[in-house]
Amino acid sequence: MSVRQRVRLVSAGIVALGVALGGAASARGADLTVDGRPVQRLVVTTGPTLDPVGLMDAPMARSVAGVISVLEGQRLRAFQAALQPAAGEVQGADEPMCHLHLVADGASRAMDVLPAGARTYLIRGGDGAAFTIDKVTIDELLAQGPAYRGRFESRREGPPMQQNFELDRPYARSPIQLDQPTLSARLFGGSRANATPAVVDLEEELFVARLPAGYDPRRPAGLMVWCSPVEPARVPRVFHQALDELGFVGTAVRNAGNERDNNERMQLMLDVTATAMRQFHIDPRRVYMTGMSGGGRVTSIMVMCFPEVYLGGVPIVGFSSYNRVRDIGAYFAKPRGEVLRLARQRPMGMLSGPPDFNFKEMMDRKRRLERDGFSHLRMFEHAEMGHDMPQPEWFLEALAYVDEVYQDTRSAETALADAMWSSYESGRQDLAPAGEEDRAALVEIVRAGPWTAPAWQALDLLRQDAAGSTAAD
Numbered sequence: 369m370s371v372r373q374r375v376r377l378v379s380a381g382i383v384a385l386g387v388a389l390g391g392a393a394s395a396r397g398a399d400l401t402v403d404g405r406p407v408q409r410l411v412v413t414t415g416p417t418l419d420p421v422g423l424m425d426a427p428m429a430r431s432v433a434g435v436i437s438v439l440e441g442q443r444l445r446a447f448q449a450a451l452q453p454a455a456g457e458v459q460g461a462d463e464p465m466c467h468l469h470l471v472a473d474g475a476s477r478a479m480d481v482l483p484a485g486a487r488t489y490l491i492r493g494g495d496g497a498a499f500t501i502d503k504v505t506i507d508e509l510l511a512q513g514p515a516y517r518g519r520f521e522s523r524r525e526g527p528p529m530q531q532n533f534e535l536d537r538p539y540a541r542s543p544i545q546l547d548q549p550t551l552s553a554r555l556f557g558g559s560r561a562n563a564t565p566a567v568v569d570l571e572e573e574l575f576v577a578r579l580p581a582g583y584d585p586r587r588p589a590g591l592m593v594w595c596s597p598v599e600p601a602r603v604p605r606v607f608h609q610a611l612d613e614l615g616f617v618g619t620a621v622r623n624a625g626n627e628r629d630n631n632e633r634m635q636l637m638l639d640v641t642a643t644a645m646r647q648f649h650i651d652p653r654r655v656y657m658t659g660m661s662g663g664g665r666v667t668s669i670m671v672m673c674f675p676e677v678y679l680g681g682v683p684i685v686g687f688s689s690y691n692r693v694r695d696i697g698a699y700f701a702k703p704r705g706e707v708l709r710l711a712r713q714r715p716m717g718m719l720s721g722p723p724d725f726n727f728k729e730m731m732d733r734k735r736r737l738e739r740d741g742f743s744h745l746r747m748f749e750h751a752e753m754g755h756d757m758p759q760p761e762w763f764l765e766a767l768a769y770v771d772e773v774y775q776d777t778r779s780a781e782t783a784l785a786d787a788m789w790s791s792y793e794s795g796r797q798d799l800a801p802a803g804e805e806d807r808a809a810l811v812e813i814v815r816a817g818p819w820t821a822p823a824w825q826a827l828d829l830l831r832q833d834a835a836g837s838t839a840a841d
Contacts, residue, residue: 398451402472410439411469418469420834428818436513454498460490515645535575540646542638554673557701566635574622578603581612588651590616595659598625610764626662658682675710680770684719693732715744717766721753785817
């Protein structure tokens with residue numbers, strides 16, 4: 369059921385909502401107020417305080433401030449309509465899931481959002497005001513924000529770098545769940561005949577990660593998801609050189625080899641991706657997959673069928689496509705619409721050689737896809753490579769090829785941010801913004817070159833300015 373449908377149902381069933389946050393309730397929901405003034409904006413954050421930079425129109429600023437979502441206009445009215453007065457017996461969990469900040473004319477007030485059962489959240493203010501709201505509405509808000517919800521200070525403690533370690537629990541479920549409709553739409557051309565839903569219990573799984581040398585959450589890393597043909601969960605040593613030199617977090621999953629049900633295996637790849645992106649600062653434009661043999665086939669399927677998640681891949685001695693080649697059938701149906709358009713743009717660097725029994729099939733599939741508009745496929749052929757893992761330098765070469773598009777984009781962002789910063793600081797003795805024009809220029813630097821050194825400098829100035837304005841008030 370959509371948010372709009374839920375709002376209509378809730379609105380139709382509400383007769384009176386009791387006392388709202390500082391204002392009266394009505395049949396259409398709660399009229400949220402701050403000091404008697406109607407709320408203009410509702411900000412959902414990870415932390416209990418509202419950092420002023422979180423209200424700026426710059427994704428990096430909002431992410432650093434822990435802002436998950438901002439509701440205004442119709443979305444704010446829909447949220448208010450979904451609130452219901454909390455009955456006295458409603459009890460919430462001890463730890464908030466997130467926090468709501470009600471903003472009106474520069475003033476704000478905060479409320480905690482607490483789990484209160486399987487289908488409900490309790491929203492509670494320090495003044496005793498309390499409401500309930502359905503879990504789906506809050507979960508949709510939480511899914512809208514940046515994947516990473518951690519801190520941005522340079523690392524002084526935490527998981528070791530350059531070592532395999534278990535990811536913290538609980539693991540995150542991917543927003544993409546391989547139920548029958550999703551499998552039918554993405555892999556089977558609309559047919560549900562073979563679309564057996566993936567059933568995965570994350571409490572029974574084991575996810576592993578490896579941080580690259582020099583990992584710093586102030587600079588987003590890439591993510592390389594490894595799909596192994598065998599059961600052990602570890603990021604292979606032959607990848608370490610490439611991951612360290614190019615700056616990639618690596619992940620692996622236990623019991624996700626060739627013997628695992630393929631739909632479950634793909635779901636685990638999506639879930640470990642979501643988990644790693646929640647725990648580490650990853651640039652979503654730089655999420656790739658790699659796998660060997662059957663894992664290489666899974667890699668190619670995921671890149672072509674879920675190109676909004678996996679923006680490239682390195683299939684090793686195994687590659688699948690929607691074509692029939694050399695009397696070998698298709699492994700999935702040809703993607704359609706926007707999925708196919710994106711898939712044609714995704715780079716894949718394949719690794720194999722003539723001694724590999726999959727080599728000719730991989731070459732044939734590559735040629736067929738190229739005739740169908742795939743323009744970023746490259747075979748890294750090595751004369752001595754059989755059905756084995758590559759040498760470290762071979763994998764580095766293939767991964768660097770896949771990463772070229774991102775590197776070009778990132779170089780352009782950095783150059784633009786550098787130029788904008790030079791223009792801003794030119795001729796100044798004091799870098800502090802002197803008015804709205806200066807503040808707007810700094811926000812544009814944060815928007816144009818997120819996570820670059822100039823963007824951090826601009827954001828620091830904006831935070832200092834905001835803190836000074838608050839102190840003056």
